[in-house]
Amino acid sequence: MSSIHGGNIYEGFSYANYPCDIAGWGGDSAAFGELIAGVRPGLIIEVGSWKGASAITMADALKAGGLDGKILCIDTWLGALEFRLDQSDPERFKALDCRHGYPQVYFQFLANVCHSGHQDRIVPFPIDSAAAALWLLSHGVSADLIYIDGSHEEEAVYQDLLDYSAVLRPGGILFGDDWEWSGVRAAVERFAREERLPITRCHDKWVLSN
Ligand SMILES: C[S@@+](CC[C@H](N)C(=O)[O-])C[C@H]1O[C@@H](n2cnc3c(N)ncnc32)[C@H](O)[C@@H]1O
Structure with a gap:
């Protein structure tokens, strides 16, 4: 937290102004608990x-397993x-909660973390995935488990796979959502073919182990 933010970002945040609203996609999958129980990650x-x-869901699984992971x-x-x-989509465009043209959904994320009591486990890093990967590599950070659920466009997902496989510790697991999206599937299949990695499934998630 302090190396990214220089302090505790939850301090003084009035989360009561944001009622809990954890709407999302594929966030309650049993895959999270199973993979966490198997890998026992220190960093996700x-x-x-x-x-x-x-x-x-992952923070709940860490806590339930008595793990100190972040x-x-x-x-x-x-x-x-x-x-x-689609500006009429209540789950996407409207949920961005734009004020003066700029999304505020980050504050809903922060409030949801506070409502769930996981401020000690979850650290947000508001930056694009490619820049974050460079930051992590330059700071010598490697993770045991990496969940890819950002862009769904083929080239962007492929770039995430390249970038984050470099951040994964040897023997770690890279997994992700949205196999049914053609861009995601094409990127995962291309990356797996090039890296000679098997693609397996854990419930609704695709999984690549190195
Ligand atoms: C499908 S949602 C994630 C859903 C979430 N995992 C859940 O449980 O509901 C995709 C998110 O990826 C973010 N995103 C898309 N492209 C990104 C990128 N290149 N870098 C960082 N975040 C990105 C979006 O802002 C959005 O919040």
Whole structure:
């Protein structure tokens, strides 16, 4: 927390102003608990956190397993292409909660973490995934488990896979959401083929182990 933010970002945040709203996609999957029980991670990195559903599920699993692991949540909290395609979409464009044209959904994420009591486990890093990967590499950070759920566009997902496989510790697990999105599937299949890695499934998630 302090190496990214220089202090405790939860301090003084009035989360009562934001009622708990953990709407998201694929955040309650049984895969999180199973993978966490198997890997027993010290550090989990999540690329794409939105309102925190998956991060909170993972924090619950760490706590339930008596593990002291932390979760670094990387997101711009600006949405992605699909959040900008339909201004009437209550789950995406409207949920960005734009004020004067700029999304405020980060504060809902922060409040959800506080409502769930996981301020000691979850650290947000509001930056794009490529820059975050460079920051992590330059600071010698490696993670045991990395969840990819940011962009759904093929080239961007492929770049996330390249960037975050470099951040994964040897023997760690890279997994992700949205196999049914053609861009995600094409990127995962391309990366797996090039790296000669098997693609397996854990419930609704795709999994790559190195
Ligand atoms: C599908 S949502 C994540 C859902 C979340 N895991 C959940 O449990 O509900 C995708 C998120 O990725 C973020 N995102 C998309 N592209 C990104 C990028 N290049 N860098 C950082 N965040 C990105 C968006 O802001 C959005 O919050």
